[in-house]
Amino acid sequence: MNADVASAAGREGGSIGRWVAGRLTNLAPLVTLLFLVLVFSLMAPSFATLDNLGNIMRQVSITAIIATGLTFVILTAEIDLSVASIANAVGIVVAYFTLQETYVNIANVPMPGAVAILFALLAAFALGTVNAVGVTVIGIPSFIMTLAMMQIGAGISALLVRGQIAYAIPDPVRFLGSGMMGPFPSIVVVACLFLLVGHLVLTYTRFGRYVYMVGGNREAAEFSGVNVKLVIAAVMIISAVCCGVAGMLGVAYYGSAQQNEFDDYLLDSIAAVVVGGTSLFGGQGGIPNTILGLLVLGVLNNGLDHIDIDSFLKVLIRGLILLLALIINVYAQRLRNRAA
């Protein structure tokens, strides 16, 4: 009872301005999103349609799965630059263990579909474990460790396909990546599921709390007896496994497995997490922020295709809008911190 009275009093005590300031990190990306939707709707009649909404959802699904894992990593104030590279490698691994058409000139090792998927997931787990060991046991900063892993992943991809393109993948992967679940594209359903589970884990489990605490103040977490290294190892592995799934489904989504297929996803996934308002310094943010970031990014990428501008200019515009979103975020965060 005491707690209720006290917290109610606290809520009444704060003015509306302070309430807004306290939530600016969440409101800023929401405002950006609404602004983008409004602008694109006015500029292109083809933008604000149900059909196009479906397009946007499909287009952000792979990023969403990667960003789910990346949110865990960034919340602990670490970074994973190997996400796209691991996704690519794992996508190729699953194709490598699948029987390809004869015209595909790859010395692959055909296995039953379930085994191929298992191997791919194990590969993702193993790459994540290497990241985890490098960061926690050896003590390499995650920025450098995952930069190395980015190269390793690219190397694995190159070795397995040797410049070729593989097409065949196990049926379950094909279904999840490019099939439909009733009226919904399965990849959207999978992405939503990942985001949901990620959110539940971060919000309602002890592990999730530890993720926030490690990111909020690593030393304090350590002094509280939290096994910080284990938490960081876990998030690195979670990230790699999410990437692995994204990689497999991505191969199905694009219909092929080849080198450098996922290169855009590194920036996209980091941008989604950060534009959404999750702090790169750790401890603040979460999956709801990531969802907002994904939508901002998805609307931006999609909307620019609907309006009639120089396609060479689009990349620049996209960069500038992302910069603007980040600037708004930084100021929002500063205001929030001052609202004490």
Next chain:
Amino acid sequence: MSEGKETPILEMVGIGKRFGGVTALTGIDFDLRRGEVHGLVGENGAGKSTLMKIIAGVHHGYDGEMRIDGQPVHFRSARDALAAGIGMVHQELSIVPQLSVAENVFLGVQPTNGLGVVSWGRMKREAREHLQLLGIDIDPSRETGTLPIGMQQLIEIGRVLFSGARIVILDEPTSALSPPEVKHLFEVLGRLKAKGTTFVFISHFLEDILEVSDRVTVFRNSRKVATVDAASVDKAWVIEQMIGAGHHELADAMLGEIRLESPKGAPVVFSARGLSRPRSFADVSFDVKAGEVVGLYGFMGSGQTELARALMGKARLHGGTVSMGGQEIRLRSTADAKKAGIALVPESRRAMLFTHEPVYKNISISILERISRLLLKPAEERRIAQGHVDALRIRPFSVEPEVRKLSGGNQQKVALARWLTHLPRLLVLSEPTKGMDVGAKDDVVKIVKGLKEKGVAVVVASAEPETVLTMADRILVMRKGQIAQEFAERGVSKDQLLAAA
């Protein structure tokens, strides 16, 4: 000297300052005479730092008037204040440890030749000359971080002087120094004030203030209580002015002799044998019984802080054995220590609090694994936390506000509350009352007493004699990483402690 007639170098009349609805200063008249050391004392929050920040140009929205050499001034920034000859040396030094002494002396204003290239030769020569004027003979190309803290501090004071300061504000300059270093600092101050430099000396160490100051000003509750000649008063008088009535236990510890009494016949909970860690401590052995509070006292850098960290598994032990309840344990990580029932409250609050999280999450973090296996139980967390907030009188009486919105003393209580739910077998407190005001210190002493009654073994490591004297049943004095002397079951005074360290 006809001090009464001379125009004060700095004069403040009717100074008042409010932060939002909180009054920080009210009706302050204050002046500094040329070439004096002016001591400033008062509890945390009494207003002395606010006044100094006004003088140093940090705060500029205030009531009243400030005059320098009789001319009204109103600083807009620290840069303005420095241009008028006012410099401040903060408790946390702002020297750059990786740079050479000369570079630190000239930080930001390196002498350059016509091409804008730093002229190293000139810089070193001038740095050496400047420092020699302070009575410091040191190689200006040495890396500053390798010098003792006392020397680093003198270098920083030197820097402030060379940048043109005539009035230097020293914030807690002696808290990190050993007695010989304090003596050296005082000699330097004496020499500089003879040349006309004016100092403001802020400190919690009353002996130091009374020894070095010409005049002393006491603050209490945002007001100036008195300005007196330092020679005409003693410590007891100053304490009385500072804290008003009450707080006898602490006043006693500051003044008199404490009787130590260890619990007889209680089982030994923790024992350390031959602990060592290079450059920190060597061959340290001691036992702690249930319900016993062992004080580890030593000057800053004597090894007690590192020893406390090692007990929590935060600093690696290179030799020796540790056992809990007769069972030998290994301390490779904080998780190991926690499993063995050891908890540490480290010296810096920043190292133990999640400032952006609400109070209840800060309190529950250490017990999460006991109250939840997989899923969190926020209601349970809040209930436990609210109990502590009520019992420890943590203000505001709510578990929801983010910790950064609490005052320093309340933050410290939150950090302690973390270990009160499921009691550790051994609690290691490192500098538990550092920088706290008397009231909050009293509260911490009470919390430790409560733990002791529940049979928790406690180790209190501190460089402040008052802290160990008020809390400990038995005091181990550390000197240069080794236990130099033990005080147990007999009277001990602060003088004896200092003499042993």
